[in-house]
Amino acid sequence: MKRVLLPLLALGLPVALAQTTPAAQPAPQPVQLAATRTVTQVSLSLSAAVRIAQLAVQNCAQGGYNVTATVVDRAGITLAVAPAENAGPHTLDASYRKAYTRASARNTTAAIAENIRTNPTSAELARIDRFLVLAGGMPIRVDNVVVGAAGVGGASGTIDEKCVTDAITTVLGR
Structure with missing residues (x-):
């Protein structure tokens, strides 16, 4: 063992000397898991x-506006x-960021913008990565639970918002 150990130490390689007795290893301890619970979530279907x-x-388009619409799930995907x-x-980016902002903040982007305007301490919201605090992002709710969000970009905030709100109402009947 000395012949092997010395060259390995000279190379700077760590060498572990294992004990051969089984008592040297501690007995494995059972893992205690905290109580778990399940959560049921309503999801927005891909087709919707x-x-x-x-x-x-x-x-x-009926109003002559060329826009992009993006729909995200409750996690912003x-x-x-x-x-x-x-x-x-x-x-493309504007519609996604409006939808993402809405999914993240659980409020319309128009309401977020108004909150920032009237409450200076909320101004930092506009600096969150991927947030776009302009009207045109709307919640998608099922039974008063946010399941996603939709954003439209390309017209103006109020027109974007009306286009997406009407679409959500038509598809989900709310």
Whole structure:
């Protein structure tokens, strides 16, 4: 063992000397898990998300606006994106960020913007990564539970908001 150990130590390699007695190893301890509970969540279906996005774009197109609509789930994960054929490239990011802001803050982007305007301590909300505090992001609720959000970008805040609100109402019947 000395012949092997010395060259290994000279190379700077760590060497562990194991004891051969079984008593040297501590007995494994049982792991105690905290009590768990299950949570039931309502989710927005992919088909409903696609219909909301497409309808929001159609609603705005009727007014002559080329927009993009994005629908996200309650965690801000994109479910559907629908751009109008002539929508500007900025509308993709704007629609996503409006939807993400809405899903994160659980409030309309118009209400968040008003809160920031009237409450200076809320101004830092606008600095959160991916937040866009402009009107046009709306909640998607099922039985008063937020299951996602939709955002439209490309017209103006109030027009974006109307297009998406009408789409949500049409698809979900609320």
